[in-house]
Structures are given as C-alpha cells and as structure tokens.
Amino acid sequence: MKTHKEYLDLMLDGLENTKDKTPNSFSYDVLSAAGILFVEFARRFEELARKFDVDNLEGFELEKRVFQITGLKRKQATYARGLIKITGTVGTVIDEGKIFQTELGEEFRTLERAVIGDKGEIDVKVEALRIGPFGDVDKNTIKISKDYIKGIESVTNPADFTNGYGQESDDDLRERYYSYLQDPPKAGNPAHYRLWAEEVDGVGYAKVYRTWKGPSTVKVVIIDIERKGASSDLVEKVRKHIMEEAPIHWENLTVVSAKEKPIDVAGKIEVRNGYSKSEVIENIKEKITAYLAEVAFKKSYVSFAKVAHAILESEGLVDFDDLRINGTYDNIDLADEEVAVLGQVKLD
Structure with a gap:
C-alpha cells in the first residue's frame, strides 16, 4: 500500500499548470490533503479485499461468509445431560430447577418435577449449568444437593456424563x-x-x-x-x-x-528447574492430546516421531529418554474405524 508521500509525489508529478509545487504552496497543500484521504481509502480497500478470503476471517465474519456461500452453520456447544438417582423418603417432591453438584462444585439443575415413589428412589433428568464439556463428569460424582430438600438421603449419578460438547472452532x-x-x-x-x-x-x-x-x-x-x-x-x-x-x-x-485406541506413553524425563514433575507431565499430556486430535480420522497411524516432538515442545521439559509408545519404539497403526486417544502416561 502506498504511503502519503508516494501519493503526493504522484499527484505533484502529474500537475502541469503550475511551477510552484513547494510545501505551503496552494497546489502542494491541496494535494497533500487529498493524499491523506487516498491512504485511508487504500487501507479500507485492502481490508475489504482480505475479507474475500475465508482464511483471513474469524468469529462472526467467518460464520457469515461460510453460511452465505455454502449454507453451513457453526456447530454450537451443548449442555451435558444425564440421570441422577435420588433416594429418600417416599413422597418427597423434587421440583424442577433444583441444583445438585459434584464435590468439585460442578452444578446441575433438574429438568423435571419428580416424586420419590414406593421404592424409596427415583431417577431424575438433570442438565449442567455450564455449557460445554465442563458438565462431563464421571459416574458417582454428583453427590450433593445444593438446595435443601427435606426427605432426601442420598444422590448420585449412576453413569458418566459425556454429552457436553464445545463450540466448533x-x-x-x-x-x-x-x-x-x-x-x-x-x-x-x-x-x-x-x-x-x-x-x-x-x-x-x-x-x-x-x-x-x-x-x-x-x-x-x-x-x-x-x-x-x-x-x-x-x-x-x-x-x-x-x-x-x-x-x-x-x-x-x-x-x-469410532473405536478408541489408547496410546500409552512411557519413558524417562528431565525436568527444568522451577517446575514440578507432575506439572510437566500435565503439559506433556496436553501436547500429545493436541497432536492426536490433529491426526484423528486423517492419518492411519500415530507417528512415534511426532509424539516425541510434542513431548520436546512441552513447557518445563529439558529432555527425555527411552520413550515407548504402547511398549514399542515404532509408529502405531490405526484401523479405519479407530481413533487414537491418550491412555496411560508413565514418565519417571
């Protein structure tokens, strides 16, 4: 994109009806003011041109452009849902909207009004209060009734909650x-x-x-x-x-x-000063998980070299030795209907 001086010089060079083109002359000042506008117009034209390439768009602008051309919509985040089992006094009423939570504080609300029957227990549908994967909790972790309800003796979720998904990136x-x-x-x-x-x-x-x-x-x-x-x-x-x-x-x-294929990682690591081993291992897990996400349904194998590279890029790591993936020093083949997921990580 041309600068203000470049626009000004072009216009002055093309001006033939006057010899005085020095600063503070009429011709110079008028064309200088016009040059400022030309720079702004050029900037806006360049910005507009960039928006015709979806690689330069993000957020709402990307959504709108993609929808206008293909009709595709961004996939939205979902709330995790499932059943909790409540035991207590027969006839106890659990109203819709009552809050139950895990010991770590993740909260769920009831989606229906329920009454404990003759068996002294009842299954109630609940939904996570936070959208996305935050509500994906293991079984038997929802144990607390945040709202006091007389007659409730215990609560739990008999199965994992696995249907809270993030928004499409x-x-x-x-x-x-x-x-x-x-x-x-x-x-x-x-x-x-x-x-x-x-x-x-x-x-x-x-x-x-x-x-x-x-x-x-x-x-x-x-x-x-x-x-x-x-x-x-x-x-x-x-x-x-x-x-x-x-x-x-x-x-x-x-x-x-798809069938999940666990990718177990073992070896020895040297941790940088100022980092704990557990902290570095968590960083390694994040890096390997990100790599496995990149190859999911795209590659027919998990690369030993790429896993090693992911480990080396992990914050707080100095070096590693004797790396093994699923007990081998080689790539791990994936069947057509398999997806690789991180399994056990044993790094001494």
Whole structure:
C-alpha cells in the first residue's frame, strides 16, 4: 500500500499548470490533503479485499461468509445431560430447577418435577449449568444437593456424563467449508452423508462407507468434537438427523462411534528447574492430546516421531529418554474405524 508521500509525489508529478509545487504552496497543500484521504481509502480497500478470503476471517465474519456461500452453520456447544438417582423418603417432591453438584462444585439443575415413589428412589433428568464439556463428569460424582430438600438421603449419578460438547472452532468450520467445496455433497453420495453427520452439534468428523453390507446400505462412523469416541446419545442424534435428510430406509443405515485406541506413553524425563514433575507431565499430556486430535480420522497411524516432538515442545521439559509408545519404539497403526486417544502416561 502506498504511503502519503508516494501519493503526493504522484499527484505533484502529474500537475502541469503550475511551477510552484513547494510545501505551503496552494497546489502542494491541496494535494497533500487529498493524499491523506487516498491512504485511508487504500487501507479500507485492502481490508475489504482480505475479507474475500475465508482464511483471513474469524468469529462472526467467518460464520457469515461460510453460511452465505455454502449454507453451513457453526456447530454450537451443548449442555451435558444425564440421570441422577435420588433416594429418600417416599413422597418427597423434587421440583424442577433444583441444583445438585459434584464435590468439585460442578452444578446441575433438574429438568423435571419428580416424586420419590414406593421404592424409596427415583431417577431424575438433570442438565449442567455450564455449557460445554465442563458438565462431563464421571459416574458417582454428583453427590450433593445444593438446595435443601427435606426427605432426601442420598444422590448420585449412576453413569458418566459425556454429552457436553464445545463450540466448533474457526479452524474446524473453515475445514468443513473447504471440504464442502472440494467434495460437493449431492444426490446421497458419501460426501452428502458426511455433511449430514458432521453438521450435528458435538460431532467432530465422520467416515462414510457405501454398500458396506450390500446394495443401498450405508455405514457412518463418527468421533466427537474432542476427537474421541462418540457417546451413544450423539450416535443416536446423528442417526435421526440423517434419517430426516437421506432417502434411505432405517434398516439400511448404520451409525456407530469410532473405536478408541489408547496410546500409552512411557519413558524417562528431565525436568527444568522451577517446575514440578507432575506439572510437566500435565503439559506433556496436553501436547500429545493436541497432536492426536490433529491426526484423528486423517492419518492411519500415530507417528512415534511426532509424539516425541510434542513431548520436546512441552513447557518445563529439558529432555527425555527411552520413550515407548504402547511398549514399542515404532509408529502405531490405526484401523479405519479407530481413533487414537491418550491412555496411560508413565514418565519417571
């Protein structure tokens, strides 16, 4: 982009009806003022031109551009939901909106009014108060009734909560945009089934297998937005959504979660002064998890070298030795329907 002086010099060079082009002359001052506007106009034109490239967009601007061209919408975060089991006095009423929480303080609200029956217990639907993966808690961790309710003796969640998902990132939305343009969905082709599956909130990626069990059969394998195996709830949401869109019979459609393949890491590490070993190990876990997310449903193996590189990039690490992945010093192969997830990390 030209500077103010460059615009001014161009205009002065093209001025032929006067010889006085010195500073403070009429011609110089008028063209200097115009040059300031030209610089601002050029800046705005350059900014506008950049916005035609989705690689330069983020947030709402990216969402709007992608939607205008393809109709794709950003996948939104979801609230974790599940059942809690409440035991207590027969006839005790638990109103909708009552708050229960884990020992760590993660809160859930009841979604319905319930009454403890003759068995002295009842299952109640609850939803996390915070949106996203914060509500994904292990079983038997929701133990506290924040609101005092006379007649309640105990509360727990018999199963893990696994259906709280984060919002789709700019990079993931941009990737779906390019996939849509480069492999257009049409007439129920595999790209069409992948589109239907991947537009469901909480889904990361999908693989599609046509005629996998004979003519007119379709198998869709999904992972969640965290690049892990999908919950049964998410699998069912995808199945129902595809059935609403696709010209296919129920019996010919199969939707399953990818199988998680644990990646166990072992070895020896040297920690930098000022860091604890546990702190560095957590940093290593984050780096390896990020790498595994990058290769999920994109690579057929986990690279030993890339895992080593992720470890080396971890904050607080000086060096490592005798690194093993799943007990070997080699790459780890992944089957078509497998997704690699971080398993045990034993670093002495």
